[in-house]
Every structure is written in C-alpha cells, then in structure tokens.
Amino acid sequence: MIRKRAPFSIAGIDIMPGERRTVEIAAAKLYNRADLFMNVQVIHGKKDGPVLFISGAVHGDEINGVEIIRRLLGLKLVNSLKGTLIAVPVVNTFGFINKSRYLPDGRDLNRYFPGSAKGSLTSQIASIFMEEIVSRSTHGIDFHTGANFRNNLPQIRACLSDTQVSQMAMAFNAPVVIDSPLREGSLRQAALDLGIPMLMYEGGQPMRYDQLPIQIGTRGIISVMRYLGMLPALKRTPRRSKSILVKDSIWARADSSGIFLPRVNLGDIVAKKEVLGIVTDVFGENGSQVLSPAKGIVIGQLENPLVHKGDATSHVAVIKDIGDAEIALDSFQKEYDIESNYQPFEDDLLK
Ligand SMILES: [Zn+2]
Structure with missing residues (x-):
C-alpha cells in the first residue's frame, strides 16, 4: 500500500x-x-x-x-x-x-x-x-x-x-x-x-x-x-544559449548635474571608456559624458533623465570574453523576440 x-x-x-x-x-x-x-x-x-x-x-x-x-x-x-x-x-x-x-x-x-x-x-x-x-x-x-x-x-x-x-x-x-x-x-x-x-x-x-x-x-x-524534478524533464533538451556568468559589475555615475541622455541600450556590449550617455543642462550647455568604467554588458540603466552629479546612471557587467557574450546575447534576443514571434504564453512556455 x-x-x-x-x-x-x-x-x-x-x-x-x-x-x-x-x-x-x-x-x-x-x-x-x-x-x-x-x-x-x-x-x-x-x-x-x-x-x-x-x-x-x-x-x-x-x-x-x-x-x-x-x-x-x-x-x-x-x-x-x-x-x-x-x-x-x-x-x-x-x-x-x-x-x-x-x-x-x-x-x-x-x-x-x-x-x-x-x-x-x-x-x-x-x-x-x-x-x-x-x-x-x-x-x-x-x-x-x-x-x-x-x-x-x-x-x-x-x-x-x-x-x-x-x-x-x-x-x-x-x-x-x-x-x-x-x-x-x-x-x-x-x-x-x-x-x-x-x-x-x-x-x-x-x-x-x-x-x-x-x-x-x-x-x-x-x-x-x-x-528540481517537480515537473517532468523535457524529452528533448531545447537548444538554448547558456547564461553569461558575471563575477563583477560597476555602476557608471554622472559627472555633472543635468539631464541624462543615454547613448546605449540594455544588453549592449560596450568597450572601456565608451560613451554610455551624456549629461547636459536644460540649455544644452555644461555637458559631460558618462563613460563605461569597464569592458562589458549594460545590465542596468536609469530611465529617469534627471540626475545630480554622482548619481548612478548605467550598470556595466564586467566581461572578459566579449565575443562569447555577444553570441549569447544575440541568440537570447532571437529566442525571446516577442515582437515578431509572440504567442499565447502557454504555448510559448511549453514549446
Ligand atoms: Zn527589489
């Protein structure tokens, strides 16, 4: 029994x-x-x-x-x-x-x-x-x-x-x-x-x-x-990109107070010292650049443009092997391309 x-x-x-x-x-x-x-x-x-x-x-x-x-x-x-x-x-x-x-x-x-x-x-x-x-x-x-x-x-x-x-x-x-x-x-x-x-x-x-x-x-x-074995394993393991492992991440900060205008998007690969955005006052004067503190991926970004000097604007995950990260991010984007390929979520999740 x-x-x-x-x-x-x-x-x-x-x-x-x-x-x-x-x-x-x-x-x-x-x-x-x-x-x-x-x-x-x-x-x-x-x-x-x-x-x-x-x-x-x-x-x-x-x-x-x-x-x-x-x-x-x-x-x-x-x-x-x-x-x-x-x-x-x-x-x-x-x-x-x-x-x-x-x-x-x-x-x-x-x-x-x-x-x-x-x-x-x-x-x-x-x-x-x-x-x-x-x-x-x-x-x-x-x-x-x-x-x-x-x-x-x-x-x-x-x-x-x-x-x-x-x-x-x-x-x-x-x-x-x-x-x-x-x-x-x-x-x-x-x-x-x-x-x-x-x-x-x-x-x-x-x-x-x-x-x-x-x-x-x-x-x-x-x-x-x-x-964890709570749901049955899939009969065929879907081909998916592996997550990109990150050991370290750094916030870039505004060098002056004003309006933050980003020049990159979430998921973009950036070089060290690449311009992540600019900060300008309301007259378009007294500008400064926000530069990437490292080579890596933009994993966080400020959506509210109003910043004081020292405010964190962009979060960069430090990546050594940019090539691998680029390939992985590209295929993630394709897998989840919801605009061109959105389906009712149940189908989407089970495929
Ligand atoms: Zn939270």
Whole structure:
C-alpha cells in the first residue's frame, strides 16, 4: 500500500495532497484598525518532492514578479507537480497598494530579514515570512526589478559558491547570472542561513509590466522546477544559449548635474571608456559624458533623465570574453523576440 503524503500546514491550515488553496496570512495590524494580509497560494502535489517558494513585490513597486507568478499559476502543468509550490505574488502588501518600495514605517523589507516578532513592523513582517514561507520550503526564488527608475536586463543574482544555488541559477537560464555577495538583512542571506538555496531574479523596472523580463522569469521558474524534478524533464533538451556568468559589475555615475541622455541600450556590449550617455543642462550647455568604467554588458540603466552629479546612471557587467557574450546575447534576443514571434504564453512556455 502506498502511504499517502502528509498534508502541508501553513498559517494553521492543512492543505491536503492534490489540493490547491489560497490562504491569508495575517501580516500586521495598522493604526486605523485595518488588518494587513499576505495572500499565499499553495499547490500541494500528490507526490513527494521539493517545496519551492516563489515570491514577488518584496519591494512593493517592483511588480513584474506579480505577473510572472500569475502566469505560472495559469499553466495547467503546475497542477500535476511533484512536491509543493508556495506562491506569494505580493509579499509587501502595503507597498503594493501604495506603489512604494517600503513598508508603512518607511523601512526596506529586504534589509530586515530574518526579522523578529518583537521588532519594528517591517521586522515583524520579515519574521512572519521566514516562519510561514521560507522555513517550510526547501528552495526559493524571489522576483525583483531595478529600483529608483532603473531598468535591469533580466539577470539572476546568486551566491555561486553554493553548488545547489549555482545549479539552480544555471537552470533558470536568464541571459546574465551575477555572482553576487550576500547583503546583510536580505532574504537571500536569511534563506541561506537556514540552508535553503535561493535565487534572486531582477528584470525590468518598477511599476511596469515588461514583457521580456516577464517571459524570461516565467520560463525560468519552469526550468528550475524541471531541474528540481517537480515537473517532468523535457524529452528533448531545447537548444538554448547558456547564461553569461558575471563575477563583477560597476555602476557608471554622472559627472555633472543635468539631464541624462543615454547613448546605449540594455544588453549592449560596450568597450572601456565608451560613451554610455551624456549629461547636459536644460540649455544644452555644461555637458559631460558618462563613460563605461569597464569592458562589458549594460545590465542596468536609469530611465529617469534627471540626475545630480554622482548619481548612478548605467550598470556595466564586467566581461572578459566579449565575443562569447555577444553570441549569447544575440541568440537570447532571437529566442525571446516577442515582437515578431509572440504567442499565447502557454504555448510559448511549453514549446
Ligand atoms: Zn527589489
């Protein structure tokens, strides 16, 4: 006789094998008596397997992840997964309502993990997320975009010295993977402290739905789920470009205050000292150039033209072998050429 899988317990609710259910987790009580909830959807497969959490809008204005998770949940294939999927499209409910990165107390949630039940409001929410989501998972992926009007080329940030993390990162197959040190108080750090390998994905800009980062993000989760054995492996491995591995990245900054006019696009390969943009005042005078600090790929760019001297305008991933990167970026572009080749996403994701 096959032993039936145990229910999955979250927020005091038992979810049965084969069940898909949305639960509300009480996250905070606000000063106007309003309760703040974190909504979570759990798909608890009939068969054993990893427990993967996917989370969006830890920064409430970074909403591409909300759409990435919605698209994933709309796919029929997730209903027959092995293991358990915990989907949290909006972690920072307050920031999402207010189109803001922050919590009501003005804090940045991603600096307060693992949090504390006795700490600030932000720290309490971090602690609830750790207890209800992260500590019940075996793996995780957290979805972000650029901050402060910055647009990011789709990229995974991960601690590649951890073998499990590194394999998940390569399975995700974003155009760029950055070996990124852990930041104190970040969700990545707190998850890794519990021994839970997790990736952070960055793509697009705040308060926008950017099709390319959304498509790459949705496909990335499916690839990781296939790699973890939560979804069946494809019979034939699709021919895809490998992610470009990056060890180091540098921000270029404005040399004067004024209007920033970019001269390159996200994904462009640039030489050291190449002009990334110019800064001019409103009369077209007192200009300066923003030069690339290294040879590499433009992986982040400021979309808001108004800059003060010293503001970061362009993020360059340092690349030694430009030739390989150019070929990889070219084929990524072709694979994801959504303008000429866009199909309903389910077909697109399953092909
Ligand atoms: Zn973020």
